[in-house]
Amino acid sequence: MTVAAAPSPVRHSARSWSGVPVLLAILAGLFLLHIAVGAKALPLGTVVDAFFAFDSKDFDHVIVFNLRLPRAVIAVVVGATLALAGALMQGVTRNPLADPALLGLTSGAAFAVVIATSVYGLATMALLPWIAMAGSLGAAAIVYIIARLVPGGATPLSMTLAGASVSAFLGAVISAIHLLNQETFENLRVWLTGSLAGRDVTMLYYVGPPMLVALLAGILLAPRVTVLAMGDDVAQGLGVRTGPLKAQLLAVVVVLTAGAVALAGPLGFIGLVIPHVVRLYVGSDYRWIVPYAALAGAAYLLGVDIIARVAIPPREISTGIITAMIGAPLFVHLVRRRTR
Template identity: 60%
Template sequence: MTAAAVAPTGSRQHLWLGLSALPLCVLAVTVLFGWHVAVGARSVPLGTVFQALLHFDPSQFDHIIVRQLRLPRAVIAVLVGASLAVAGALLQGVTRNPLAEPHILGLMAGASFAVVMVIGVFNWLGGFWLPWVAAAGALMAALVVWLIAQWAPGGATPLTLTLAGAAMTAFLTALISVAHLLNQDSFEQLRVWLVGSLAGSGRELVWVALPWLGFALALAMLLANKVTILAMGDEVALGLGVRTGWLKIQALVCVVALTAGSVALAGPLAFVGLVIPHAVRLFFGSDYRWIVPYSALIGAGYLLGVDIIARLILRPQEIATGIVTALVGAPLFIHLVRQRAR
């Protein structure tokens, strides 16, 4: 019997919810996208936003703001939010660890460290190579975290993976801080990016990162059914014909690509991959055929909303988007840790 034949079909309630919620979620993301483009230090009427999109006039200052600043930023928010949410969902399914996400397991720190080294220390890097460098850093961090967890008593359990990821994140963050102190002039351009920000740093990289993120999101959709089986346990998955080793490699490639593209565009944004999959799972249970697409959709809307808050809370100034994601995600992380400790 094949995995596809025995994959959980879910209740009729989940099927009805999944189909009926789709247009509502798309509408919500569309509204947030329009609001995101319209608000900021200078508000732009929605009518002007549509004019700028459909009939751009370079002599109009508001049109320039919309087309050159806010529209690319909104696109980045959608791409990064969807990518990090899906990366977190895949990690939680493959590792069977509800605390797993790119930031907690050290992948984001690895990607950030690699980018910082080549830009801040060696002062070299073209835009095309940035996702490749971030991917190399994320992959190396993932492998080291897995090796550390594997060497621990009991092997690579959810707890040892989380602890190894936290240690890796702390270690690489310390190295970044040391490099910053030794070369402050070169690191000044990376200061806001290192906190996690959608403001200005990744705009020119959208077309570079888009193939990465598009490929990885499509791969995640294809893997969703088998991840549902794998989440039941390796023995169950093997018995149902799933090649667990190959599936984990594919999922790792997918997560690394999603993390690398996101870090290249917006820097390290913590806890997006933790918050969204748990929220989606409340409605759709453990079926990753629903979790993956809805994580992408809700993750996009979530980061649009978070970035709106970051721009309005101290208007006309703004705070880094990564600060808001950390403030939202940290309490959930603490709550999940306490639940597992009981």
């Protein structure tokens, strides 16, 4: 037996698979818990009953389906997509600080949505995801151009700083527009802090299909991201056409981010935190990082949202506040560790 050569990838693969059922179990548990807790605490048994033996006369079952389930589903979708988008961005840009929020993509989407709804009075929801996509694509382009202009080129640090400045600027403009349109301000105020409360589930019908396509595309492209993460030269040497691949990945990231923003508003730091945590377990292979990030992101946002709802009853903290509280220290740590 050639023990030395073979086991490493096999063991790695086996270990990698082993995490999937665990994560799925955690995800399912958190999903049920997320539905169970709240202003009216429901026993877990009732929640399970509501799924398998729905009784339209049972008030608790109605709560589960009409009020709690949409929020849990949105948390799963948003958490998974933001984490996946973050993982892909970190791979493509070889930037451990990449995150849809930090690089300005979420504020670009939010800005476009605010402009469309408050300045142009857009009312149809069907167009909103596309507007959000255009916004985040525009913001990504501006951030990249600024980072390229900085002496030293588009390093992780200059890119992140460019992203932060673009976000700050768009944030200031959004606040100004809000103050000028008090009505839209009332409508969008909660949405803009990145909250999962009172989200409209119909938005999911509009953003769901493109997001699903992007999600699958992201998982299919993941093996080539591993190669890309080794550097453009290496990737080209291994036969990867880096230009088209980067364009495809950008499209995936933009669609995912815009969809998540349309659903839950700009939530920060999820795309930063989750891939780093996942990497601790599965290493640097994006075939594993990408699906794990999606699962872990969904579980993470469910968990954070549970905390947001139960931390200071009867009020609710915006989910975005808690993700920032957890994510910002990790961000500082990553910047600090990065010596060059």
